[in-house]
Amino acid sequence: MKVIFFGTPQFAVPTLERLLAQPEFIVKGVVTQPDRRRGRGNELLPSPVKTLALEHQLPVWQPERIKKDPQTIDRLRQAEADVFVVVAYGQILSQEILDIPKIGCINVHGSILPKYRGAAPIQWCLYHGEKETGIATMLMDAGMDTGAVLLTAYTPIGLLDNAEQLGQTLASLGADLLVETLLKLKDQGIQPQPQDNSQATYAPLIKKSDYAIDWSRRAIEIHNQIRGFFPDCAAKFRGQNLKILATVPLGEDYWADLPPTLSLLKENFNTFSSATAQPGEAIAIVKNIGPIVQTGEGLLLLQEVQLAGKRPQSGWDFANGMRLTVGEAFDVL
Numbered sequence: 001m002k003v004i005f006f007g008t009p010q011f012a013v014p015t016l017e018r019l020l021a022q023p024e025f026i027v028k029g030v031v032t033q034p035d036r037r038r039g040r041g042n043e044l045l046p047s048p049v050k051t052l053a054l055e056h057q058l059p060v061w062q063p064e065r066i067k068k069d070p071q072t073i074d075r076l077r078q079a080e081a082d083v084f085v086v087v088a089y090g091q092i093l094s095q096e097i098l099d100i101p102k103i104g105c106i107n108v109h110g111s112i113l114p115k116y117r118g119a120a121p122i123q124w125c126l127y128h129g130e131k132e133t134g135i136a137t138m139l140m141d142a143g144m145d146t147g148a149v150l151l152t153a154y155t156p157i158g159l160l161d162n163a164e165q166l167g168q169t170l171a172s173l174g175a176d177l178l179v180e181t182l183l184k185l186k187d188q189g190i191q192p193q194p195q196d197n198s199q200a201t202y203a204p205l206i207k208k209s210d211y212a213i214d215w216s217r218r219a220i221e222i223h224n225q226i227r228g229f230f231p232d233c234a235a236k237f238r239g240q241n242l243k244i245l246a247t248v249p250l251g252e253d254y255w256a257d258l259p260p261t262l263s264l265l266k267e268n269f270n271t272f273s274s275a276t277a278q279p280g281e282a283i284a285i286v287k288n289i290g291p292i293v294q295t296g297e298g299l300l301l302l303q304e305v306q307l308a309g310k311r312p313q314s315g316w317d318f319a320n321g322m323r324l325t326v327g328e329a330f331d332v333l
Helices: 010-021 048-055 070-078 121-127 163-186 219-228 260-267 269-273 315-322
Strands: 002-007 026-031 036-038 043-045 083-087 104-109 132-139 148-156 234-237 240-250 282-286 290-294 299-307
Touching (some): 010 026, 010 048, 010 083, 010 163, 083 163, 104 163, 121 163, 132 163, 148 163, 219 240, 219 299, 240 260, 290 315, 299 315
Antiparallel strands (some): 036 043, 104 132, 234 240, 290 299
16 A cells, blocks of 8 residues: 655654554655754654654655645656655645545544544543544545544543643554555445534644643642643743643542552641631642642642743742742742
């Protein structure tokens, strides 16, 4: 089966690796986003997918706007591919492109469709506190993740999973599901299932304002925001920007999901919860663990943080190094 692969970020890499390792497939070329300037040095860097493609000496095409690039579209036609595989490519394909491959265009999407259609399904499912998610392979049409579903695979979400960790799990799951999907399509062993549009939810691009922590919200809501939009959620501390990288919500609903290293928090919870404080104030600083902050409803342990210009550090190292005191406030950006 001749394949053209469309993808850009690290999430897409396991699927391309799996295709390259399978003798049933020939990857004829890779389409990825143009190189972008990234990092502190503002260096022009290739996408993770391009890096892998070049390691395997594959043709790589990087149109700025693929729908408006006749040269790339001609190359896609000339490849005479059986299927286009699309994994987090980052551009919308026109109907003209969707019509090129013999079998069609197969998308690997990071949710159980029709839930979380759109650009950031992993992030928003965490933000909304979902306990389960998965991968769907889909026969693409001109809509935004509206095509008929081919196969699905599920995975549970742990209370402390963040977007990076869940993304790694789903990337591996998606690679396996894509190979299974293509082999079954080849043998005509799949009946595409139309999506129920009435059940659709959406996962739009994340805006800068989504990263600001509002301490008046519930502890579990803040926790889900921080792990969903990892590693970019932030607050103010003593006038400086402070990224909050990992938190732990405290209380009866969460003890069973916490590691034994945090059992001390359960033992002392009644003492913590009896404190009176405003949202954003530190109500306790637990030795070797970190600061506990009052929210609009419930308590939140700051497990890992990062001051602007500094390396990430544990909540305890931060509290110790900054000589944080009970009653000090973490402010809204």
